[in-house]
Amino acid sequence: MIAVIIFAVILVKTTMNSAYRPAKLHSVYLKIFMNYLQLVMLTASFNLDWPEQVLELFSVQDQAGSVSDHIFSVDCFLERDDGDTD
Numbered sequence: 001m002i003a004v005i006i007f008a009v010i011l012v013k014t015t016m017n018s019a020y021r022p023a024k025l026h027s028v029y030l031k032i033f034m035n036y037l038q039l040v041m042l043t044a045s046f047n048l049d050w051p052e053q054v055l056e057l058f059s060v061q062d063q064a065g066s067v068s069d070h071i072f073s074v075d076c077f078l079e080r081d082d083g084d085t086d
Helices: 002-019 025-044 052-071 074-078
Strands: none
Touching: 025 052
């Protein structure tokens, strides 16, 4: 319990200290770009009658947005090999 309290205090202190430092500009741009890709992927998931040019744009941007899904796949980390071949 004491370790959890110490960890929480350290976490709060580092968060408070970083709040007063200006953010790096490239990290702000990266956050904006990732939010944009998430919005495009969400919009593309709606089953609407989109024009052909918009569908092409969605397919290109979907490839860029799904890269993080392939790189940071949780399934790969959770997958276990028990030696079973079903």
